[in-house]
Amino acid sequence: MMYDPTGHLLLTPVDKEAPARVRRLRGLGIGQRPEPAFDAFAERLAELTGAPYSMVNFIDVERQFFAGLHTPEGACFGAEPSADAGAPAAGGGEACRYMARDHGYCPHVVVRRKALVLEDVCEYPRFAGNPVVDEIGIRSYLGAPLIDRTGIVLGTVCVVDVEPRRWGRAGLDTIKSMAAELVEQIHRREDGGI
Template sequence: MMYDPTGHLLLTPVDKEAPARVRRLRGLGIGQYPEPAFDIFAERLAELTGAPCAMVNFIDEERQFFAGLHAPHGTLVAAEPSAVPSAGPAAGGEARRYMARDHGYCPHVVVRRKALVLEDVRDYPRFAGNPVVDESGIRSYLGAPLIDHTGIALGTVCVVDVEPRRWGTAGLDTIKRMAAELVEQIHRREAGGI
């Protein structure tokens, strides 16, 4: 765990790779605008895991951006726009796509470069105090990093729920497989194959 000089637990990890990530995302032309293909991917991810909400999340130095989002009307992201600060609504006017870097669990996944399974976030003191717990009611999280062929963790794919969830080995395998699939799509796009 990381501590600041005054001895407090830092909830958001230091991200030394952020400048390189931002350059890579800009070079790929992703991470700043919603993309229908990423929305479709997020919807498929939600279906495969049985989660109400799923995201394709790209992270820069200041914020997170959900370039792909599945959050049907009435689910936590759509119902709690204050928990997901944004410059404006997503297509359809329901959910917002920006979130502060110190909210949520994806920044931990990107820095650790490993999948993260939180069946009940309140079981983990480091994560229980995260603003999304109180503001959005998120109780469970499952996410995996999107590590491209240059070795940069571009962001994450993740699912969340307002109820504790037993994601198990099947959930972990699914999120890792889906992360690898999306990275391959990004590589094909970069090569001009999409």
């Protein structure tokens, strides 16, 4: 849990479900390595929304991992939070797929268990102080939870932009339907399907 020392706002929500999520992700064999199918999904999501960045994000106790990632050519979105990781790699490398749990808005989506639309993060004091605003330049966010058949929120699908975006009802409907589609893919995979 992280508080803003100036405004005493809770910036990162308490996530009591994290240990169960980690067990479920390990059981599914996802959330620890990049997967081409998730990268393809993120690319399709970016195309549908017109967003420059999109992610399939799985969240554990301390960090987020983008198992699916689409960025503009050569851009790095995340960075390995451990001190021994060195400088973040460019071009969507492995280090670009990690982000500290207190960065970004996906942890809010996971705890809320519902979609979050931030057309301009600077309009919301609770979200404007997030490190991704200053460190990466994020100005808008659209994300939905991946709630699996056990009721556990595995992570999120999300898109972000460095400019304010009017996602509108169409954007919200798109992100929610894409989240449902990805959960179905994960279930088919677990059941032995493709």
